[in-house]
Amino acid sequence: MKPIQGSFLSGYVRISIEGHLPEMFFQSCINQSIPVWNIKKEAKDKCSGNIKLEHVQLIKRINRQHRYKIKFTQKKGIPFFFNRFLGKKELIFGLIVGIMLVIFLSNIIWKVEITGVPKDLEEKISEQLTSYGIHPGVWKFTLDSPGDIQRQLEEDVPELLWVGVHKKGTTFVLEGVEKLIVEKEKVQGPRDLVATKTGVIKKMYVSKGQPKVQVNDYVEPGDLLVSGNLTNKDDEEDSEKGEKKPIYVSSEGEVIANTWYELSVTVPLKTNHERLTGNQVNKYYLQMNDINIPIWGFRSPEYELSTIENEHNAIRFLRWQLPVNIVKSTISEKEHLDMERSKEEAIKTGVEQAKKELKLQLGSDVEITSEKLLHQTIENGKVKLKLYTTVEENIVKEQPIKGDDKNKKE
């Protein structure tokens, strides 16, 4: 039976032989070791049997000696089925359109789900999303990557502390965490203002409390600047006499002092860096495994130097991810800049850099009043600088007056 097995897969035909002693034709088939099955004698000069599709050519060759009349009466098996199917153009067309439609619909966003935030914020977010073009019915490839959307949302909706954006099939899931704006807890009740840094006081604006220092005083960290105890010496005496309670306020004010920082920076004399020129070209590929099939953007730009950024978008079929990606690759032109500076220029940039760093460290409301170059050396093509800067900044820190302190301070 083995030679006949699988004949449905490879296809078989039923042939009808007409002529004198038709069964002898099958005998000669067997002599050529062509398997034949279901042989039936239908009439005296007519006999039919099945043979495999692959043997049809051989049978024609055999018949050259015999001159029988061969008719193919039935064609069965997958090859014929497939051919018949291919013959029906409308059916194939329909099938392709159907698959395309399913792929198309699988890559559409059907639902935008926002979780983890109250209703009013949810509405705000969904409004914001709509303005980015994210709403049910939009095609997935036209959207930015989830990371970008996340960043943009966090920027545009300040109430959001964090938002997680991801695509889950045809659903766009946003998981938000609301920012609870907690007012920085102010030291309530009576308090003093003390210094945080060593410095010389430049200006004082005290709106509440009693200043204990004066302009041009030298203070060290922890020194009392403004006292919340309003009781005067005279009053104190009174209080001692008359048991008058001391008056405390929560002092407020700004004490601007000159502080000093020593900074060291290293500036190379030769620099090179790359920067994007702004020229860029987008290309789209269909990626399967390692094969890229360009869809859009066939010409490679003639950039001397370039960086390529690839963004992958997987195509989905129903709930499965197909091993096919649409890749958007952005080729940006970049240029290489070599710069050589003189010593003076290097020092100048070094000073600028140091000031910038200092401002970053201290905050924007400080003012660098002066800087002085203490030391400079050139080593291995680098200029090492030591700077001495004077900064005007607020050195106030609030400190509550506690029960114990109250007595101690007097």
Place this chain on the structure above:
Amino acid sequence: MKKWHQRIRPLLRKYFDLPSDVLLELPRITMIGQLHVYIENHKGLAVFTDTELRLKMAKGYIQIQGSSFVLKTMLPEEILLEGTISEVKFIP
């Protein structure tokens, strides 16, 4: 030479107990009731009709008679016949 061959084969069969269909070039016929006949080791088809199948052997023919015969498979030296079998006859 051929005579010597043919003489030694029955002896081999007798003393070494080897299957006779291989040694003596005889067909092996397996029947399942009236439904099937399975014939191996035949020497080719002589006649096949709806009611009769005649196969060559080394010596003579096998004739199988019955009705509504279909050759279910036909391979070199192997035939499976299906139908209603009424008799199996050896014709010298």
